[in-house]
Amino acid sequence: MNILAIGDIFGSCGAEHTQMVLKEIIADENIDFCIANGENASGVGISRGNYDNLTDAGVDFFTLGNHTFGKQDVIKLFENESNIIRPANYPDGTPGSGSAVIKHNGVRIGIINIMGRVNINLSLDCPFKACDREIEKIKDSSDIIIVDFHAEATSEKKAMMFYLDGRVSALFGTHTHVQTADELVTPRGTGYITDLGMTGCEDSVLGVDKNIIINRFTKAIPQRFEYAQGRAILCGAVFSIDEKTGKCKSVKRIAVR
Numbered sequence: 001m002n003i004l005a006i007g008d009i010f011g012s013c014g015a016e017h018t019q020m021v022l023k024e025i026i027a028d029e030n031i032d033f034c035i036a037n038g039e040n041a042s043g044v045g046i047s048r049g050n051y052d053n054l055t056d057a058g059v060d061f062f063t064l065g066n067h068t069f070g071k072q073d074v075i076k077l078f079e080n081e082s083n084i085i086r087p088a089n090y091p092d093g094t095p096g097s098g099s100a101v102i103k104h105n106g107v108r109i110g111i112i113n114i115m116g117r118v119n120i121n122l123s124l125d126c127p128f129k130a131c132d133r134e135i136e137k138i139k140d141s142s143d144i145i146i147v148d149f150h151a152e153a154t155s156e157k158k159a160m161m162f163y164l165d166g167r168v169s170a171l172f173g174t175h176t177h178v179q180t181a182d183e184l185v186t187p188r189g190t191g192y193i194t195d196l197g198m199t200g201c202e203d204s205v206l207g208v209d210k211n212i213i214i215n216r217f218t219k220a221i222p223q224r225f226e227y228a229q230g231r232a233i234l235c236g237a238v239f240s241i242d243e244k245t246g247k248c249k250s251v252k253r254i255a256v257r
């Protein structure tokens with residue numbers, strides 16, 4: 001089966017672009033299931049409205065990251081919807097779940113979300129051990145396992161690839177908003193890419209108005225972030241997975257303007 005993973009959908013620009021192009025990508029790439037990182041769907045966090053719009057656009061499942069709790073709506077989404085999870089290594093007692101298993105066209109798709117600890121200003125449990133725990137929890141009820149590792153450091157993501165090698169069908173990174181060109185399938189059948197990139201305004205600094213960020217760097221004056229508008233890009237990757245063996249056969253990077 002073909003799984004499309006979409007990198008951080010950023011603000012109204014990213015959400016509208018997804019609504020515009022996703023159905024066509026699903027048809028062209030023969031996509032069976034679509035996972036998107038939604039932590040920036042409403043800029044910081046995800047609202048009920050954005051969740052609904054992106055679901056209508058063709059997103060089957062949402063993962064999150066350091067902006068999980070940016071919008072209060074997410075607590076209700078966790079309570080009422082089975083297709084949205086947050087990083088598993090948030091402290092015990094945090095609302096939401098770090099993994100889920102979704103049955104889709106007869107295939108049991110296990111999805112795990114974890115978050116890095118390098119240069120991310122949050123107190124989190126070890127993502128490696130958290131991922132071990134989630135794999136143990138879902139492996140007997142999953143035909144394939146997909147992991148979104150929301151992390152800043154390429155080293156942490158690459159280390160995770162070797163740590164999970166052969167134990168999961170696919171591992172992709174999110175959070176940096178910049179797509180990497182290192183997609184591969186390991187000899188043990190894990191599909192990997194360090195970062196899917198961003199879905200949002202290309203004429204921006206990681207989705208934010210470029211002049212605000214230039215001012216921040218050149219004058220060190222704090223200024224409220226405004227989300228950029230303009231020419232948009234959808235970044236992600238298609239993982240082709242054999243659902244009988246759980247092994248990944250190929251990874252294809254995509255960037256649709």
Ligand SMILES: [Fe+2]
Pocket residue numbers: 039065066067150174175
């Ligand atoms: Fe993030």
Ligand SMILES: [Fe+2]
Pocket residue numbers: 008039040065175176177
């Ligand atoms: Fe993000």
